[in-house]
Amino acid sequence: MKNTPSRLVKSVALVAAVSVLAACGLPRLGPNKREIFAGSVMNEGDAFIVSVNDRVTRATSVVPALGFSNEFKNAGVLGSDVIRPGDTLGLTVWENVDDPLLGGSGTGGSGPAILEEVQVDGSGFVFVPYAGRIKAAGNTPEAVRRIITSKLSDATPDPQVEVRRVAGDGSTVSVVGGVGTQGVFAIERPTRTLSAMLARAGGISIKPEIAQITVTRGGKNGKVWFQDLYKHPELDIALRGGDRILVEEDTRAFTALGATGTQSRMPFETQTLSAVEAIAQVGGLLTTSADPTGVFIFRNEPADIANKVLGRTDLIGAQRMVYVLDLTEPNGMFMARDFAVRDDDLLYVTEAPFTQWDKTIAALTGTLGAADAVATTAGTGG
Structure with a gap:
């Protein structure tokens, strides 16, 4: 007779646990395959669900078009280093005299005279002491060097001149x-x-x-x-x-969710990124829970590509597309290798069915253990 309360408590606990699990469900990473397929347009949902094959990979292989017009x-x-209005020139002048006109910076004033920034004005001229205004625009630095050398030769013997272009507002x-x-x-x-x-x-x-x-x-x-x-x-x-x-x-990125090694937004690491590379980039599938038959790519597809994928011509505007990859098929890995992931894609991997079953067993085992403890306490109290 003393076992009756214990059995009763266990029965009540089991019924309660099953009711809770049935009503609330178990924690999980996201929707399962059945729930995703339930959202198909064929089931009055709002997304086109497409199994990836060679035709689909060709239709969706779109790489960002970059280039110059x-x-x-x-x-x-x-042309050869042609000077333009707004350019800045650097001038260095060596004079073969003890008392140079331009005042050298070396020992005893005999070093070269350095003019770090000489601006070419809007009319294309520069001013050089003792050489005057010189037309620089339209000439090369070498041509300007010869002009300055010629002008200074009248005032100082055998001047040596260097002209170079430096950063400025011109070219x-x-x-x-x-x-x-x-x-x-x-x-x-x-x-x-x-x-x-x-x-x-x-x-x-x-x-x-x-x-x-x-x-x-x-x-x-x-x-x-x-x-x-x-x-x-x-x-x-x-x-x-x-x-x-x-x-x-590159600012492109995709998001990985579900039974993958990493669940986050991931930047592209190459110009083109395949589904296999994207899976590898997030650490692969979780061997303890991932369903290799349930690899999904969610994408808003432009109408021209969506029409091509679905063999239609009537779709207008971006379409919600869900591409399905089954890695267990004979050519499943090849399809994943050839399918191109694009900017803002969502890579989602579903959990294997046994994962939920394991969670259910674990939850029930824990619940029954608690029920047994309650029953033992109740029996002891009786």
Whole structure:
């Protein structure tokens, strides 16, 4: 008779546990496959669910189109270091006399005279002491050197003159972002193209695989992958005064959720990213809980691609698409290798059915253990 309360308590606890599990469910990572498929347009949902095959991978393989317009590519290389209004020149003058006109900075005043910044005015002229106003715009630094030398020869014997262009407001470009040295650089003979100017700025300081170069000229922008400058020589454009060059990392990213090693927003590490690479990047599938038949890519697909994937022509505007990958199929890994992940995609891996079953057993075992303790206490009290 003393066992009756114990059995009663256990029965009541079991019924209560099953009722709670049935009513509230168990903790889980997200929807299961059945629930995802229930949201299909075929089931009066709002998303098209598509199994990935060769045709789908071809239709969805869209890589960001980066490049320069013909206006950028057809601009010819600037002439040989031609000076323009707004340029800044540096002048150094050596005089072969003990008492130089320009006042050298060496011992006894016999060192060279250095004029660090001589601005070319709007009319294209510069002023040099004892040489007067000299036409610089339209000439090369070498031509200006000869003119100044000729002018100074009337005042001092055998002057030696050096003329160089430095950063200023004329034929210069600004380079910012992920480069070795940010700043304003003059367009000179060795730095008249984009790749040469990047080298002048110390090269890029970010991963080449995801580096993007943006050039702004006259209110228009062009953008290319850094590596394409060397793969496609026509993209190594000639520079123009006032160009702005920005070097930055690719900003694309995808989100990983579900039974994966990492659940977070992940940046692209390469120009193109396949589903297999995306899975590997987040640490792979969880071997203890992931369902390899339930790998999903959620995406808002442009209408032209959605129509192509679905074999239709009537869809207008972005469409909610869910692409399904089954890694257990004979060609499942190949499909995942060929399917391209795109910016803002959501990679979601469902839990295997046994995972929920294990959770149910664990929950019931824990509940029954608690019930047994209650029953023992009740029996003892009786």
